[in-house]
Amino acid sequence: MLNIENLHASVDNKPILNGIDLQIRAGEVHAIMGPNGSGKSTLAHVLAGREGYTVTDGQVLFEGEDLLGLETEERAHRGVFLAMQYPVELPGVNNAAFLKASLNSVRTARGEAALDAPAFLKLARDRIALVGMQDRFLKRNVNAGFSGGEKKRNEILQMALLEPKLAILDETDSGLDIDALRIVADGVNALRNPGRAIIIVTHYQRLLDYIQPDRVHVLANGRIACSGDGTLAQELEEKGYGWLNEESAA
Amino acid sequence: MNTPEIAMQRYHDSLTGIQPSLTGAELPWLAGKRRSALEDLTRLGLPQRRQESWRYTSIDKLLGYELMPVTEAMASLQESDIRHLWLPDLQTHRILFVNGRFVPQLSDLSGLPAGITVGSLRDLIRCNPIMPARWLGHASGASRHAFGAMNSAAIHDGLVIDLPRNQRLERPVEVLQISMGRDDAILYQPRNLVVLEAGSEATLIERHVCLGNSHYFHNGMSEILVQEGARLEHLRIQEESPAASFLHGIFARQAADSRYEYSGFSLGGAWARTELNLDLQGEGAHARLDGLYTTGSNQLTDYHLNIRHTVPGCRSDTRFKGLLHGRGRAVFDGSIVVEKEAQKTEAHLNNANLLLSRRAEVDTKPQLEIHADDVRCSHGATVGQLEPIQLFYLRSRGIDALDAQRMLCMGFAGEILEQCRIRPVSDIVGRAIENELNALAPEVAGASSD
Ligand SMILES: Nc1ncnc2c1ncn2[C@@H]1O[C@H](COP(=O)(O)OP(=O)(O)OP(=O)(O)O)[C@@H](O)[C@H]1O
Ligand SMILES: [Mg+2]
Numbered sequence: 001m002l003n004i005e006n007l008h009a010s011v012d013n014k015p016i017l018n019g020i021d022l023q024i025r026a027g028e029v030h031a032i033m034g035p036n037g038s039g040k041s042t043l044a045h046v047l048a049g050r051e052g053y054t055v056t057d058g059q060v061l062f063e064g065e066d067l068l069g070l071e072t073e074e075r076a077h078r079g080v081f082l083a084m085q086y087p088v089e090l091p092g093v094n095n096a097a098f099l100k101a102s103l104n105s106v107r108t109a110r111g112e113a114a115l116d117a118p119a120f121l122k123l124a125r126d127r128i129a130l131v132g133m134q135d136r137f138l139k140r141n142v143n144a145g146f147s148g149g150e151k152k153r154n155e156i157l158q159m160a161l162l163e164p165k166l167a168i169l170d171e172t173d174s175g176l177d178i179d180a181l182r183i184v185a186d187g188v189n190a191l192r193n194p195g196r197a198i199i200i201v202t203h204y205q206r207l208l209d210y211i212q213p214d215r216v217h218v219l220a221n222g223r224i225a226c227s228g229d230g231t232l233a234q235e236l237e238e239k240g241y242g243w244l245n246e247e248s249a250a
Numbered sequence: 251m252n253t254p255e256i257a258m259q260r261y262h263d264s265l266t267g268i269q270p271s272l273t274g275a276e277l278p279w280l281a282g283k284r285r286s287a288l289e290d291l292t293r294l295g296l297p298q299r300r301q302e303s304w305r306y307t308s309i310d311k312l313l314g315y316e317l318m319p320v321t322e323a324m325a326s327l328q329e330s331d332i333r334h335l336w337l338p339d340l341q342t343h344r345i346l347f348v349n350g351r352f353v354p355q356l357s358d359l360s361g362l363p364a365g366i367t368v369g370s371l372r373d374l375i376r377c378n379p380i381m382p383a384r385w386l387g388h389a390s391g392a393s394r395h396a397f398g399a400m401n402s403a404a405i406h407d408g409l410v411i412d413l414p415r416n417q418r419l420e421r422p423v424e425v426l427q428i429s430m431g432r433d434d435a436i437l438y439q440p441r442n443l444v445v446l447e448a449g450s451e452a453t454l455i456e457r458h459v460c461l462g463n464s465h466y467f468h469n470g471m472s473e474i475l476v477q478e479g480a481r482l483e484h485l486r487i488q489e490e491s492p493a494a495s496f497l498h499g500i501f502a503r504q505a506a507d508s509r510y511e512y513s514g515f516s517l518g519g520a521w522a523r524t525e526l527n528l529d530l531q532g533e534g535a536h537a538r539l540d541g542l543y544t545t546g547s548n549q550l551t552d553y554h555l556n557i558r559h560t561v562p563g564c565r566s567d568t569r570f571k572g573l574l575h576g577r578g579r580a581v582f583d584g585s586i587v588v589e590k591e592a593q594k595t596e597a598h599l600n601n602a603n604l605l606l607s608r609r610a611e612v613d614t615k616p617q618l619e620i621h622a623d624d625v626r627c628s629h630g631a632t633v634g635q636l637e638p639i640q641l642f643y644l645r646s647r648g649i650d651a652l653d654a655q656r657m658l659c660m661g662f663a664g665e666i667l668e669q670c671r672i673r674p675v676s677d678i679v680g681r682a683i684e685n686e687l688n689a690l691a692p693e694v695a696g697a698s699s700d
Binding site for chain 1: 648650
């Protein structure tokens with residue numbers, strides 16, 4: 001489903017990704033871990049198509065299509081979704097209007113009919129209950145004045161509405177209380193199906209206890225330093241990242 | 251090209267010429283006011299760029315026009331021409347002016363409660379001049395510049411509201427001010443007078459629109475007196491022609507415990523300047539001034555605010571926002587003066603501008619002059635662009651770049667629109683701004699490089 005080959009990218013002329021190779025098949029859940037500043041969010045943003053992130057080498061195929069050649073919104077239309085590490089506040093932009101515009105743009109791109117206001121509201125209420133939020137969050141402005149955890153839940157709400165093919169969750173578990181963590185995990189598990197792939201960027205084993213990734217990768221210095229199955233995450237929890245450097249030095 | 255001297259002479263001569271034919275020319279108090287305004291005109295001379303309040307606002311182009319002062323409507327309209335211009339879904343007292351002149355046939359003042367005056371200044375001067383004789387020139391004081399003097403030299407028609415003590419006008423007064431230029435550019439000078447006596451309450455909605463796209467110069471003045479405990483909600487939508495020159499001076503005075511709430515939306519005009527002078531003269535008076543302006547290529551929008559706290563315990567909250575695109579130009583010059591006696595004043599003033607193009611330009615100058623020591627005041631201004639991270643966030647959710655830009659701009663404007671309690675007004679303004687943003691499509695495509 002997703003095929004990343006030798007991906008190099010820089011921000012402000014500073015190289016940050018230094019040759020990433022990663023294959024994710026439909027139905028799989030991959031976790032990406034790694035020290036602060038290793039390039040995890042950069043990779044997520046490059047995949048989502050953020051301006052200012054320049055790909056200097058390599059390619060990314062999403063369902064056989066050149067992902068990097070697509071505009072940001074076209075990627076969303078194809079089913080790519082990024083839950084951001086720092087969700088953006090949009091003062092003055094109503095959350096319900098935003099969610100409806102977003103959902104309808106993706107539905108239209110998928111060849112489905114746009115939802116009218118009542119149909120949207122019904123669906124939104126349903127998904128809101130799923131992520132443990134209250135209806136009043138629909139009336140507020142997008143993320144404006146939301147607590148850290150509420151912003152993360154709002155990201156999961158968007159994911160639950162858009163039902164993406166490739167969901168990238170960038171530290172969605174950071175700043176969440178235990179209940180919210182469960183909700184995120186349930187949301188991810190609900191999305192899990194043979195047609196979808198999920199990338200979870202996290203620092204903690206705890207979320208992975210709930211989600212059980214198929215593969216775990218460790219990103220260091222803009223490269224994948226090592227990969228393994230779920231036990232790798234446990235190993236990291238015990239040993240930290242120090243041994244990685246020793247190993248690569250050896 | 252006209253020199254300022256020639257333009258000045260022409261204004262002076264044409265006003266001298268029409269004075270004898272104006273309504274009430276035989277009334278000594280009125281003829282005297284008009285004559286002394288003519289003298290003010292000569293004394294003041296035309297505004298110069300070296301004067302601080304005209305530094306960013308050139309009048310050169312305006313002086314280039316041969317303007318014909320008119321005191322008649324100069325056009326006849328049918329009900330069907332204007333039906334769509336009244337606010338939908340709102341019961342109001344409707345009053346129509348065309349080129350500054352009251353048009354009774356197309357107004358509807360039939361539902362007015364007894365004892366309340368809503369009508370034409372000209373009619374009042376003819377039939378019952380006591381009220382205008384008492385109040386005209388009261389709030390405005392002496393002319394501050396040549397254009398104010400020109401208006402006072404030709405006072406003849408405009409809106410009058412006189413609300414007796416403790417009267418509450420249920421329905422809003424809706425003023426439609428239609429400009430219709432002709433082949434030769436016209437100058438018209440409406441003069442409005444609004445007096446809310448103690449304890450009275452009203453909502454005034456003014457809409458300035460144009461039929462056709464010709465040039466004209468609206469040089470208007472409004473005097474507003476909000477007496478003790480009275481309350482006025484004042485909404486203005488300015489959608490003048492893209493070729494129009496527009497200058498309007500509002501002079502509002504507030505007595506003790508009064509409320510004045512202003513929401514102004516400036517969307518049109520090639521050269522549009524609004525001067526808002528507010529004097530809080532009675533303890534416990536509160537004012538809220540909200541403004542929103544949009545400015546594109548070939549447009550200058552200029553707001554001059556002059557808020558004066560002269561007594562203790564008053565409050566003013568002022569928030570203006572500007573949305574600029576293309577080669578749009580805006581000037582915001584807002585000052586709060588807190589005089590020595592005005593202890594316990596609370597006064598805040600903010601101006602925020604969003605520039606959608608690198609070629610747009612704004613000069614903003616919020617000022618605070620405080621002579622009292624126990625006050626809470628703040629002022630500030632910002633000039634910024636759309637945040638790339640916000641655009642990215644929306645686009646990453648499938649919303650295309652143009653819609654994303656529009657949503658963010660409407661969000662920016664929404665903070666002012668939300669304050670406007672009359673829904674049909676905020677709807678009309680919101681739609682007008684959305685249309686303006688939609689028309690920007692070609693420019694947005696190159697937004698990142700522009
Ligand atoms: N605009 C920029 N200019 C220069 N350096 C940048 C810029 N943006 C990111 N970086 C750098 O790129 C590196 C990778 O950042 P990134 O956010 O991808 O790390 P991360 O792995 O997500 O870290 P964390 O675990 O803390 O979220 C960091 O060293 C960061 O400082
Ligand atoms: Mg990160």
